[in-house]
Each structure stands twice: as C-alpha cells, then as structure tokens.
Amino acid sequence: MRVGVITFPGTLDDRDAARAVVAGGAEAVSLWHADADLKNVDAVILPGGFSYGDYLRCGAISRFAPVMNLVIEAAGKGMPVLGICNGFQVLCESHLLPGALTRNSDLHFLCKDQEIEIINNATAWTSSYKPGEKIVIPLKNGEGSFQCDDETLAKLEDQGRVIARYVGQNPNGSRNLIAGITNERGNVVGLMPHPEHAIDELTGPTAQGLGFFTSILNAMVK
Amino acid sequence: MAKIVVDVMLKPEILDPQGNAVASALPRLGFTFAQSVRQGKRFEIEIAGEPTAAQLAEVEKAAEVLLSNPVIENFVVRVEK
Numbered sequence: 588m589r590v591g592v593i594t595f596p597g598t599l600d601d602r603d604a605a606r607a608v609v610a611g612g613a614e615a616v617s618l619w620h621a622d623a624d625l626k627n628v629d630a631v632i633l634p635g636g637f638s639y640g641d642y643l644r645c646g647a648i649s650r651f652a653p654v655m656n657l658v659i660e661a662a663g664k665g666m667p668v669l670g671i672c673n674g675f676q677v678l679c680e681s682h683l684l685p686g687a688l689t690r691n692s693d694l695h696f697l698c699k700d701q702e703i704e705i706i707n708n709a710t711a712w713t714s715s716y717k718p719g720e721k722i723v724i725p726l727k728n729g730e731g732s733f734q735c736d737d738e739t740l741a742k743l744e745d746q747g748r749v750i751a752r753y754v755g756q757n758p759n760g761s762r763n764l765i766a767g768i769t770n771e772r773g774n775v776v777g778l779m780p781h782p783e784h785a786i787d788e789l790t791g792p793t794a795q796g797l798g799f800f801t802s803i804l805n806a807m808v809k
Numbered sequence: 810m811a812k813i814v815v816d817v818m819l820k821p822e823i824l825d826p827q828g829n830a831v832a833s834a835l836p837r838l839g840f841t842f843a844q845s846v847r848q849g850k851r852f853e854i855e856i857a858g859e860p861t862a863a864q865l866a867e868v869e870k871a872a873e874v875l876l877s878n879p880v881i882e883n884f885v886v887r888v889e890k
Contacts, residue, residue: 644878651875680878687880689819694826734823734881760824 588613588807590800591628593658593674595620595649599636600671600783607783608632611800620652630667630711630803631658633674635727635781645688645730646676655681667711667803668775672728675767675777684768684777685743686735691728692760700792701726701780702754703766707747710773711806715798721754722795724785726766731779733761733768743768750776811860812889813868817877818849852876853889860888 590608592615594601605615616628620638625631639648649655655677662668662683670678678684691697702723705716716722735743740762743749751767759779767778782796819825825847832846852872856864868886877884 643875647875647878679880685880687878689823689881690826692824692826694830732824736822736880760826 588630588804589616589626589628590614590803591616591618591625591631593618593620593631593633593654595636595638595652597637597640598634598673600634600781601636603781603783604632604634604671607786607797607800610786610797612804613800618654620649620654623653623657625654625657625661629807630669631661632783633658633668633670633677634783635672635674638673638677641673641730644676644680645673646678646680649673649677650680659683662770662775665772665774667806669712669799669803670775670777671781671783672731672779675779676730678775678777683775684770685739686733686768688728688730688779689732689734689760690730691732691758696727696729697731697758698725698727699758700724701758701766703751703780704754705751707750707769707773709747710750710769710776710802712776712778712799712802713750714805715802722785722798723793724780724782724796725792726758726780728759728779731759731761733765733779735762746771751778751780811856811858813854813856813860813865813886814889815852815854815868815872815876815884815886816849817852817872817882817884818847819882823881850876 608615752764782799785791785796828846828848872884
C-alpha cells in the first residue's frame with residue numbers, strides 16, 4: 588500500500604505525515620507539487636504548512652499545481668485523499684470539499700493540544716475510530732475557521748459529512764464546531780487539526796492521531 | 810495603457826475578524842466615525858491599450874477562478890481611466 592505525501596513550496600508537515608504513514612503500516616511516497624505523475628500511489632495526503640506562502644488565499648495557488656490536477660482526477664475516481672490544515676484549505680479551494688477556511692475569529696495563530704470528537708467513522712480515513720470517540724491532537728493554524736452558507740451546512744449535517752468536531756470552547760470560530768468534513772463518497776477528508784503530530788507519546792501529546800493512518804489500510808484491504 | 814481594477818470583498822454574511830480589529834482600533838486613536846469596517850483586497854491589472862469586451866470577460870473569468878473564492882467572497886471588475 589503506497590501513500591503519497593505532497594510537498595508544495597512552503598509545506599511544513601510533509602515529513603511528519605510520511606512518518607505517520609509508515610507508523611500506520613503503509614509505504615510513504617514523496618510527491619512534488621510540479622510532478623505530473625502520482626507514482627502509482629493508492630492514496631494521497633496533502634500536509635500542513637504555508638504552501639506558496641499562503642499568498643492570495645491559503646491553498647489558492649497550490650490548487651493549480653500540476654500534481655493537483657491528477658489528485659482532483661483521482662479523487663473523482665474514488666482514491667482516498669486526506670488534507671490536513673493547509674491541505675484542507677487546498678481541498679476546499681479545489682472544490683473537492685465544500686466551504687472555505689477563513690481567519691481565526693480571534694485573529695491569533697493557534698498552537699495547542701485540542702480535543703476533538705470523531706463523528707463519522709465511515710470514511711477512508713476514520714474507520715479506526717468509534718463514532719463519538721474523543722481524541723487529543725495538536726491544532727495549529729491562523730486560518731482554520733470553517734465557513735460555508737446555511738444550505739451547505741445543512742447538507743453536511745444531514746448527510747453525516749462532518750467527520751470531527753471540536754470539543755469545548757470553539758477554538759477558531761468554525762461553524763458548528765466543525766474540525767473536519769468529507770465528500771459525499773467518503774474518500775476525500777479535510778481536517779484542520781494535525782493527527783500526524785500525535786502518533787507516539789514521545790513527540791506528540793498522545794498517540795491518538797495514528798488512527799487516521801491505520802484507517803487507510805482498512806480502506807484498502809476491503 | 811489601461812488599468813483594470815478588481816475589488817474582492819468577503820461576502821456580508823462571512824465574519825471578517827480583520828475588519829473588526831480595525832474597527833475596534835479606530836476609536837482607540839480618537840476616530841469615532843466608524844460603525845463597522847470590512848477589509849478586502851484590490852488587484853490592479855495593467856494592459857496594453859484600451860480593454861476590449863473580450864478582455865474584460867477574461868478578467869471576470871480570472872476573478873472568479875483565481876482572484877476570489879466565490880464561496881466566501883464577491884468581486885467587482887472595473888476599468889480605471
């Protein structure tokens with residue numbers, strides 16, 4: 588099982604994401620933003636960071652990187668895609684996921700250990716969790732406030748496409764405490780907090796983020 | 810040479826924390842005129858000669874695809890003399 592991890596200029600968390608992929612039991616394959624080749628990967632992770640310096644809007648330039656054309660096409664055919672933080676922003680800009688991520692409501696860049704509740708475990712990236720399971724993983728972003736119109740929000744809720752919610756006080760002003768969502772098919776997931784930074788207790792607050800990376804193996808075995 | 814200006818603003822229903830921060834900074838400096846402030850982006854695009862209808866349509870398209878995110882933003886294209 589090969590999981591691609593894309594590096595854009597300005598990506599920060601590609602190494603941690605690759606390390607998490609390996610810890611989850613798959614092979615990590617580095618992909619470069621300018622590649623016009625997905626190197627036969629079975630799934631793709633868009634890691635966090637500040638791709639293209641967050642110029643224009645977070646993810647707005649990355650969305651047009653050559654490798655993204657292939658990711659968008661493959662996602663349409665059902666390939667699992669996980670966007671974390673900046674990766675979530677790229678997925679929204681790519682219209683693979685609805686809504687947008689805007690400036691945190693208090694304007695501060697956040698960096699903290701955040702409790703989230705897994706709401707939907709029927710996606711390619713969340714099957715290792717139980718619905719309602721609460722985990723603590725790092726949240727670090729400046730533009731993490733999930734926004735969408737009322738109609739989209741109602742659709743996301745009605746279709747069970749909110750995959751995780753913040754527990755406790757709303758950290759960034761996201762509508763309905765949304766920390767992560769999925770597409771209709773459940774293969775594309777965007778998540779604002781960082782499971783790849785919480786795969787062992789030596790370097791992370793917990794090892795509870797590992798489930799995202801073991802889930803993808805379950806999805807492939809099926 | 811002509812200048813085409815694209816103004817991009819957050820939609821009215823989208824929270825604008827930057828605009829709010831500016832609005833709350835103004836009275837601290839003694840400027841008490843503002844009821845609210847919204848902050849946006851302005852793009853100035855120079856082209857050779859007078860813009861044709863086709864060129865303006867291209868700019869509209871670019872504004873929709875790249876310069877703005879229609880999920881959260883509105884834009885206006887105009888030609889500045």
